[in-house]
Amino acid sequence: QVQLVESGGGLVQAGGSLRLSCAASGSIVSINAMGWYRQAPGKQRELVAQITGGSTNYADSVKGRFTISRDNAKNTVYLQMNSLKPEDTAVYYCKAEVVTTLYRNYWGQGTQVTVSS
Numbered sequence: 097q098v099q100l101v102e103s104g105g106g107l108v109q110a111g112g113s114l115r116l117s118c119a120a121s122g123s124i125v126s127i128n129a130m131g132w133y134r135q136a137p138g139k140q141r142e143l144v145a146q147i148t149g150g151s152t153n154y155a156d157s158v159k160g161r162f163t164i165s166r167d168n169a170k171n172t173v174y175l176q177m178n179s180l181k182p183e184d185t186a187v188y189y190c191k192a193e194v195v196t197t198l199y200r201n202y203w204g205q206g207t208q209v210t211v212s213s
Contacts, residue, residue, distance in 0.1 A: 120202070161179045180211045
């Protein structure tokens with residue numbers, strides 16, 4: 097079984113910064129893409145950022161403010177969020193494409209990020 101555990105969410109004022117972490121553990125052979133998604137109240141879950149090997153991609157709304165990175169030795173992905181805006185308020189979820197005896201996607205439990213104006 098594989099688990100993803102997120103941490104680092106919280107309450108911050110507009111213009112502030114937060115760093116999210118997501119660590120994968122379990123019977124992992126390898127991990128392909130890792131990414132962060134978010135879901136605001138009343139909205140669909142959306143991709144924020146994804147990292148595959150050395151390639152990254154970002155939602156237009158976060159480009160230049162958020163940075164995704166990865167520590168393969170620790171099976172951990174990070175999201176550095178700077179210049180936060182109230183519209184960034186959401187539950188942030190980590191996703192990993194994990195190879196065990198099968199290949200499937202796993203999701204974390206989510207961490208709340210609230211940005212006050």
